[in-house]
Amino acid sequence: MNIDIESKLNELLKMKDDLDELKSEKIQNQIIEDHDKKLKKVKIIYYFWLVACILFMFAGIYGIEHNSENYKLLALFMALVGFNSTILMKLWYWIANTKLSVLQELKQLQVQIAKMGLKNGKTD
Amino acid sequence: MAQKQAKIYHELLVLKAQAGDRHAFEVLVKVWETSFFSYARIYTGSEPAAWDIVQETWLVIIRKLNSLSHPARFKSWAFRILNNKCADYFRKASAERKLKQTIAENRNHNDAKNLKNEMLQHAIQQLTTEQKTLVLLRFNQEMSILEISKTLRIPEGTVKSRLHRTLTKLKLLYQGD
Numbered sequence: 507m508n509i510d511i512e513s514k515l516n517e518l519l520k521m522k523d524d525l526d527e528l529k530s531e532k533i534q535n536q537i538i539e540d541h542d543k544k545l546k547k548v549k550i551i552y553y554f555w556l557v558a559c560i561l562f563m564f565a566g567i568y569g570i571e572h573n574s575e576n577y578k579l580l581a582l583f584m585a586l587v588g589f590n591s592t593i594l595m596k597l598w599y600w601i602a603n604t605k606l607s608v609l610q611e612l613k614q615l616q617v618q619i620a621k622m623g624l625k626n627g628k629t630d
Numbered sequence: 631m632a633q634k635q636a637k638i639y640h641e642l643l644v645l646k647a648q649a650g651d652r653h654a655f656e657v658l659v660k661v662w663e664t665s666f667f668s669y670a671r672i673y674t675g676s677e678p679a680a681w682d683i684v685q686e687t688w689l690v691i692i693r694k695l696n697s698l699s700h701p702a703r704f705k706s707w708a709f710r711i712l713n714n715k716c717a718d719y720f721r722k723a724s725a726e727r728k729l730k731q732t733i734a735e736n737r738n739h740n741d742a743k744n745l746k747n748e749m750l751q752h753a754i755q756q757l758t759t760e761q762k763t764l765v766l767l768r769f770n771q772e773m774s775i776l777e778i779s780k781t782l783r784i785p786e787g788t789v790k791s792r793l794h795r796t797l798t799k800l801k802l803l804y805q806g807d
Contacts, residue, residue, distance in 0.1 A: 511801040512769075518750050519672065519769040525664060526677075533681055534659055537688040541655050544692050606649040609701070613642040620635035 556595060563588025637702075644701035659688065666712055669766055673716040675755050683719060687712045706781035709767065713781070717759045753803035761796040768793060 566588055569581025640661060646654030666687060670680035690711045698707055754765060767773045767781060775793075779786045 511797055511804065514750055514804075515765065515769040515797075515800075518747050519766065520772070525667060529681060530663060530667075533685055534656075534663065536685060537659050537692070538652070538656055540689055541692050542652065545650055545652075603649065606645055610642060610645045610649070613638055613645060613701075616638045617635060617642060620638055624635060 552595070552599070556592060559588050559591040559595065561588075563592065640704070641701035644695075644698070644704045648696055648698070648701075662708065665771060666708075669709070669712060669770055670716055672751075672754065672766055672770055673713075673762055674719055675751070679719055683712065683715045687715050690715075703780070706777060709771065709773075709781050710783075713763050713767075716763075720759055750804055753800055756803050757796065757800065761792070761799065764789070764793050764796050765800065 563585050566581050566583070566585025569584060570578055573581055640658075643654045643658045643661065647658050663684065666684045667680055670683040670687075671677055674680055674683065687708070691708060694711075698704060754762060757765065763782070764778065767778045773781065775786050775789050778793075779789045782789070784792075
């Protein structure tokens with residue numbers, strides 16, 4: 507019952523639109539600009555927190571040297587939290603990047619294998 | 631095999647874009663732009679609206695790309711976003727006004743095309759947003775039933791039955807025009 511309408515839909519909807527090149531380029535540039543902005547924002551947030559953690563750590567170290575006995579333990583805790591936070595941030599960054607680069611290597615390998623298959627005339 | 635190679639290459643582009651590679655992201659935009667635009671244009675029936683929707687979709691993709699756990703799911707994930715944006719477009723304005731505008735624009739747009747295509751486009755615009763989504767994913771994006779089920783997060787059987795009902799309705803609308 508639906509065969510007729512299916513072939514008509516195939517015929518009509520498979521026609522790809524001819525993009526207005528000027529408009530397309532403008533939109534593409536805007537999208538890339540937004541992407542760059544996002545990357546910049548992430549970088550700024552990362553460095554902001556890194557500096558904040560380092561300052562926190564130094565405030566703790568300063569507190570250990572200049573505070574009375576009662577507050578030394580608190581200052582030591584502050585310094586340790588600051589120090590560990592910087593380590594955790596770097597560790598997270600390293601893990602995320604390593605995971606992505608390993609996956610990228612795997613994909614490169616898959617592309618190479620697919621290319622070799624194509625050269626050897628394999629269809630699947 | 632060439633298709634498989636292209637698929638792997640697209641996945642590689644997604645991974646590189648996730649790692650912050652600007653060039654890879656640029657290529658990714660170029661690769662998907664036509665498909666996104668074509669889908670949005672038929673869905674909304676309006677070219678300016680389609681461009682806005684494509685841009686909004688990319689904004690969401692930029693924001694959430696790093697949360698995509700597997701690059702192979704990029705297509706269904708991106709089309710889910712695109713589809714939501716298209717549905718939002720219809721929700722925002724009064725549906726009736728949009729439909730009238732859409733039909734009028736379609737008529738203008740298709741002056742040179744044959745009448746049958748115009749009638750079919752008119753019939754497509756009369757479908758509900760859910761039905762339109764199914765038809766476009768199946769016939770415009772040439773997705774399999776499995777891919778549609780992943781994109782819309784509904785079981786394959788439901789996709790099949792809904793698609794069947796939609797095509798029956800579309801046929802009636804088309805014949806009635």
